[in-house]
Amino acid sequence: SQKIEQNSEALNIQEGKTATLTCNYTNYSPAYLQWYRQDPGRGPVFLLLIRENEKEKRKERLKVTFDTTLKQSLFHITASQPADSATYLCARTGAGSYQLTFGKGTKLSVIP
Amino acid sequence: DVKVTQSSRYLVKRTGEKVFLECVQDMDHENMFWYRQDPGLGLRLIYFSYDVKMKEKGDIPEGYSVSREKKERFSLILESASTNQTSMYLCASSSLGTSTYEQYFGPGTRLTVT
Numbered sequence: 252s253q254k255i256e257q258n259s260e261a262l263n264i265q266e267g268k269t270a271t272l273t274c275n276y277t278n279y280s281p282a283y284l285q286w287y288r289q290d291p292g293r294g295p296v297f298l299l300l301i302r303e304n305e306k307e308k309r310k311e312r313l314k315v316t317f318d319t320t321l322k323q324s325l326f327h328i329t330a331s332q333p334a335d336s337a338t339y340l341c342a343r344t345g346a347g348s349y350q351l352t353f354g355k356g357t358k359l360s361v362i363p
Numbered sequence: 364d365v366k367v368t369q370s371s372r373y374l375v376k377r378t379g380e381k382v383f384l385e386c387v388q389d390m391d392h393e394n395m396f397w398y399r400q401d402p403g404l405g406l407r408l409i410y411f412s413y414d415v416k417m418k419e420k421g422d423i424p425e426g427y428s429v430s431r432e433k434k435e436r437f438s439l440i441l442e443s444a445s446t447n448q449t450s451m452y453l454c455a456s457s458s459l460g461t462s463t464y465e466q467y468f469g470p471g472t473r474l475t476v477t
Contacts, residue, residue, distance in 0.1 A: 254416040283463055294367075294453050294468030295406075340406070349413070349457055350393050350421075355405035 254278070255343045257354035264331055265362055272313045272326040272357045276339035281343035284317060285351065289338045298339075299326075331361045366390070367469035369454055375475045382441040384472050393459040395437035396466065397421075397429060406453065412437055413459070422477040444476045452469030 253278040273316045276283065280303050287295035299307045301317045301324065308315045314327040328335050338358045342351040370385035371459050386395065396411040398421075408421030411431040418429050426448060438455075441448055448475045455466040 285463075285465055292471070292473070294455070295472050297465040297467065298464050300403075300465055311387055349459065350408065351464070351466060352410065353406040355403070 255352050255354045257341060258264060258358045261358045263360045263362060268331055270328040270331045270359055272339050274324040274354055276322050277342055280319045281345055283344050285317060285327050285342045287340040295340055313314045333361045333363050336361050366456055367467050368457055369469040369472050371472050374472050377477055378445060382388035382405050382444050384439040384452055386437045386469055388456040394457045395405055396451045396455040397439045400453055401450050447474045449463050452474050
Protein backbone atom coordinates (compact mmCIF):
# COMPACT_ATOMS: atom_id res chain seq x y z
CA SER A 252 0.00 0.00 0.00
CA GLN A 253 1.06 3.57 -0.56
CA LYS A 254 2.02 5.12 2.74
CA ILE A 255 2.75 8.64 3.74
CA GLU A 256 4.49 9.55 6.97
CA GLN A 257 4.97 12.73 8.89
CA ASN A 258 7.68 11.84 11.33
CA SER A 259 7.19 14.64 13.82
CA GLU A 260 3.97 14.68 15.79
CA ALA A 261 4.79 18.12 17.17
CA LEU A 262 7.17 20.96 16.41
CA ASN A 263 7.79 24.04 18.54
CA ILE A 264 9.44 27.06 16.99
CA GLN A 265 10.22 30.63 17.96
CA GLU A 266 8.29 33.40 16.26
CA GLY A 267 10.16 34.81 13.28
CA LYS A 268 12.05 31.61 12.54
CA THR A 269 11.46 29.27 9.60
CA ALA A 270 9.40 26.19 10.39
CA THR A 271 10.24 23.07 8.36
CA LEU A 272 7.89 20.10 8.32
CA THR A 273 8.74 16.76 6.71
CA CYS A 274 6.62 14.32 4.76
CA ASN A 275 7.99 10.98 3.55
CA TYR A 276 6.31 8.51 1.23
CA THR A 277 6.88 4.87 0.36
CA ASN A 278 6.82 2.95 -2.90
CA TYR A 279 6.30 4.79 -6.12
CA SER A 280 6.33 8.53 -6.40
CA PRO A 281 2.92 10.17 -6.08
CA ALA A 282 1.74 12.33 -8.92
CA TYR A 283 1.05 15.11 -6.44
CA LEU A 284 1.76 15.95 -2.85
CA GLN A 285 -0.68 18.26 -1.16
CA TRP A 286 -0.42 20.19 2.08
CA TYR A 287 -3.34 21.15 4.30
CA ARG A 288 -3.74 23.16 7.47
CA GLN A 289 -6.13 22.07 10.21
CA ASP A 290 -7.15 24.16 13.19
CA PRO A 291 -8.59 22.47 16.31
CA GLY A 292 -12.17 21.32 15.80
CA ARG A 293 -12.16 22.32 12.13
CA GLY A 294 -11.81 20.62 8.77
CA PRO A 295 -8.49 20.74 6.89
CA VAL A 296 -7.93 23.60 4.48
CA PHE A 297 -5.95 23.13 1.28
CA LEU A 298 -2.74 25.18 1.12
CA LEU A 299 -0.40 24.05 -1.63
CA LEU A 300 0.17 21.31 -4.13
CA ILE A 301 3.37 20.19 -5.83
CA ARG A 302 3.66 17.89 -8.83
CA GLU A 303 6.25 15.12 -9.07
CA ASN A 304 8.08 16.94 -11.86
CA GLU A 305 8.36 20.14 -9.82
CA LYS A 306 11.19 20.80 -7.39
CA GLU A 307 9.70 23.73 -5.53
CA LYS A 308 6.49 25.72 -5.16
CA ARG A 309 5.91 28.97 -3.30
CA LYS A 310 2.92 30.86 -2.02
CA GLU A 311 3.55 33.96 0.08
CA ARG A 312 5.47 32.74 3.17
CA LEU A 313 4.97 29.08 2.29
CA LYS A 314 7.37 26.93 0.29
CA VAL A 315 7.08 23.26 -0.61
CA THR A 316 9.82 21.10 -2.08
CA PHE A 317 9.62 17.64 -3.60
CA ASP A 318 12.63 15.31 -3.72
CA THR A 319 11.82 12.08 -5.54
CA THR A 320 15.26 10.65 -4.73
CA LEU A 321 14.73 11.01 -0.99
CA LYS A 322 10.98 10.29 -1.37
CA GLN A 323 10.32 13.37 0.66
CA SER A 324 8.50 16.69 0.65
CA LEU A 325 9.46 19.57 2.90
CA PHE A 326 7.02 22.30 3.88
CA HIS A 327 8.51 25.61 5.03
CA ILE A 328 6.86 28.57 6.71
CA THR A 329 9.19 31.55 6.74
CA ALA A 330 8.94 34.36 9.32
CA SER A 331 6.58 32.20 11.35
CA GLN A 332 3.87 33.84 13.45
CA PRO A 333 1.76 32.57 16.36
CA ALA A 334 -1.20 32.56 13.97
CA ASP A 335 0.59 29.83 12.00
CA SER A 336 0.11 27.45 14.93
CA ALA A 337 -1.98 24.55 13.66
CA THR A 338 -1.70 20.95 12.53
CA TYR A 339 -0.32 20.52 9.03
CA LEU A 340 -1.21 17.47 6.98
CA CYS A 341 0.42 16.17 3.85
CA ALA A 342 -1.41 13.95 1.40
CA ARG A 343 -0.48 12.00 -1.69
CA THR A 344 -2.39 11.13 -4.81
CA GLY A 345 -1.44 9.04 -7.80
CA ALA A 346 -1.87 9.92 -11.45
CA GLY A 347 -5.47 9.54 -12.52
CA SER A 348 -6.60 8.97 -8.95
CA TYR A 349 -8.74 11.38 -7.01
CA GLN A 350 -8.31 9.66 -3.69
CA LEU A 351 -5.92 11.13 -1.16
CA THR A 352 -3.89 9.28 1.43
CA PHE A 353 -3.16 11.54 4.38
CA GLY A 354 -0.32 11.58 6.84
CA LYS A 355 -1.16 11.86 10.52
CA GLY A 356 -0.09 15.48 10.69
CA THR A 357 2.44 17.61 12.51
CA LYS A 358 1.23 20.01 15.17
CA LEU A 359 3.15 23.25 14.86
CA SER A 360 3.34 25.67 17.77
CA VAL A 361 4.89 29.09 17.13
CA ILE A 362 6.00 30.62 20.41
CA PRO A 363 5.94 34.42 20.75
CA ASP B 364 -15.58 30.25 -2.38
CA VAL B 365 -16.09 26.54 -2.16
CA LYS B 366 -18.48 25.73 0.58
CA VAL B 367 -19.02 22.35 2.17
CA THR B 368 -21.53 22.21 4.98
CA GLN B 369 -22.35 19.43 7.40
CA SER B 370 -25.70 19.05 9.10
CA SER B 371 -24.46 19.12 12.69
CA ARG B 372 -21.32 20.28 14.49
CA TYR B 373 -21.98 18.12 17.54
CA LEU B 374 -24.15 15.04 17.89
CA VAL B 375 -24.80 12.70 20.81
CA LYS B 376 -26.49 9.37 20.11
CA ARG B 377 -27.18 6.20 22.01
CA THR B 378 -25.77 2.78 21.17
CA GLY B 379 -27.94 1.02 18.60
CA GLU B 380 -29.50 4.17 17.16
CA LYS B 381 -29.48 4.83 13.41
CA VAL B 382 -27.50 7.98 12.70
CA PHE B 383 -27.56 10.17 9.60
CA LEU B 384 -24.80 12.63 8.83
CA GLU B 385 -25.44 14.89 5.90
CA CYS B 386 -23.02 16.85 3.74
CA VAL B 387 -23.83 19.44 1.09
CA GLN B 388 -21.44 21.19 -1.30
CA ASP B 389 -22.25 24.12 -3.54
CA MET B 390 -19.42 23.86 -6.07
CA ASP B 391 -20.91 21.28 -8.43
CA HIS B 392 -18.09 18.90 -7.53
CA GLU B 393 -18.29 15.35 -8.84
CA ASN B 394 -16.37 13.67 -6.02
CA MET B 395 -17.46 13.52 -2.41
CA PHE B 396 -15.81 11.79 0.53
CA TRP B 397 -16.48 10.79 4.11
CA TYR B 398 -13.59 10.49 6.58
CA ARG B 399 -13.29 9.90 10.25
CA GLN B 400 -10.47 11.41 12.26
CA ASP B 401 -9.20 10.00 15.52
CA PRO B 402 -6.21 11.03 17.66
CA GLY B 403 -3.10 9.13 16.62
CA LEU B 404 -4.81 7.58 13.60
CA GLY B 405 -5.22 10.57 11.35
CA LEU B 406 -7.81 10.88 8.61
CA ARG B 407 -9.23 7.58 7.38
CA LEU B 408 -11.46 7.26 4.35
CA ILE B 409 -14.81 5.57 4.96
CA TYR B 410 -16.58 5.90 1.62
CA PHE B 411 -16.44 8.07 -1.43
CA SER B 412 -18.60 8.80 -4.44
CA TYR B 413 -17.64 10.03 -7.90
CA ASP B 414 -21.15 10.46 -9.25
CA VAL B 415 -24.79 10.39 -8.27
CA LYS B 416 -25.84 6.96 -7.00
CA MET B 417 -22.23 5.72 -7.24
CA LYS B 418 -20.23 4.77 -4.19
CA GLU B 419 -16.94 3.11 -3.43
CA LYS B 420 -15.62 1.68 -0.17
CA GLY B 421 -12.70 3.37 1.43
CA ASP B 422 -10.33 1.94 4.01
CA ILE B 423 -12.81 1.47 6.87
CA PRO B 424 -16.37 0.98 5.52
CA GLU B 425 -17.54 -1.56 8.10
CA GLY B 426 -20.53 -0.35 10.10
CA TYR B 427 -21.29 2.49 7.66
CA SER B 428 -23.28 3.03 4.51
CA VAL B 429 -23.71 6.04 2.25
CA SER B 430 -26.26 7.57 -0.06
CA ARG B 431 -25.87 10.01 -2.92
CA GLU B 432 -29.18 10.79 -4.56
CA LYS B 433 -28.23 14.29 -5.69
CA LYS B 434 -24.90 15.61 -6.90
CA GLU B 435 -24.55 18.15 -4.12
CA ARG B 436 -25.51 15.88 -1.23
CA PHE B 437 -23.69 12.91 0.31
CA SER B 438 -25.02 11.19 3.41
CA LEU B 439 -23.24 8.90 5.82
CA ILE B 440 -25.38 6.40 7.70
CA LEU B 441 -24.49 4.50 10.83
CA GLU B 442 -26.98 1.65 10.77
CA SER B 443 -26.59 0.81 14.46
CA ALA B 444 -24.27 3.19 16.26
CA SER B 445 -21.63 1.75 18.55
CA THR B 446 -19.30 3.42 21.02
CA ASN B 447 -16.27 2.76 18.80
CA GLN B 448 -17.85 5.03 16.22
CA THR B 449 -17.38 8.01 18.50
CA SER B 450 -15.21 10.24 16.37
CA MET B 451 -14.89 13.42 14.31
CA TYR B 452 -16.50 12.92 10.91
CA LEU B 453 -15.36 15.04 8.01
CA CYS B 454 -16.93 15.40 4.59
CA ALA B 455 -14.96 16.64 1.59
CA SER B 456 -15.49 17.28 -2.09
CA SER B 457 -13.27 17.69 -5.12
CA SER B 458 -13.66 18.43 -8.80
CA LEU B 459 -12.80 16.12 -11.65
CA GLY B 460 -12.06 19.19 -13.72
CA THR B 461 -8.87 20.21 -11.97
CA SER B 462 -6.74 17.04 -12.44
CA THR B 463 -5.08 17.86 -9.13
CA TYR B 464 -8.05 16.85 -6.98
CA GLU B 465 -7.45 19.05 -4.00
CA GLN B 466 -10.20 18.46 -1.51
CA TYR B 467 -12.44 20.96 0.24
CA PHE B 468 -13.60 19.97 3.68
CA GLY B 469 -16.61 20.74 5.77
CA PRO B 470 -16.31 21.87 9.41
CA GLY B 471 -16.78 18.35 10.76
CA THR B 472 -19.32 16.64 13.01
CA ARG B 473 -18.14 15.46 16.39
CA LEU B 474 -20.23 12.39 17.13
CA THR B 475 -20.41 10.87 20.58
CA VAL B 476 -22.09 7.48 20.99
CA THR B 477 -22.99 6.64 24.58
